[in-house]
Amino acid sequence: MLLRLDPHIYEALARWAGEELRSANAQIEFLLRRALAEAGRLPRGARPIPRRGRPRRADPGEGPAPGPATGTGTGPDQGSAAGPAPDPTADPDQGPPEA
Numbered sequence: 001m002l003l004r005l006d007p008h009i010y011e012a013l014a015r016w017a018g019e020e021l022r023s024a025n026a027q028i029e030f031l032l033r034r035a036l037a038e039a040g041r042l043p044r045g046a047r048p049i050p051r052r053g054r055p056r057r058a059d060p061g062e063g064p065a066p067g068p069a070t071g072t073g074t075g076p077d078q079g080s081a082a083g084p085a086p087d088p089t090a091d092p093d094q095g096p097p098e099a
Helices: 007-019 026-036
Strands: none
Touching: 007 026
């Protein structure tokens, strides 16, 4: 599909897209979808924009974030073989918490 835009409009759109970490094409789609939804004209069959990039971290109450099944479980946010990282809010003079 070809879309003709004023070069100044495209440059402003591309800058805005870069600030929101989107491609110019994704920014155009985002804005068109928002305008259609606000006008009550978004087609019912329109699928949501797929999430791109790195998966989001899960909230602490939701369990572990999805990851590769073959991982070691020793990534920077998963502790190490020696156990979980120490609690940064714990008082170092108080000793370890009782179980």
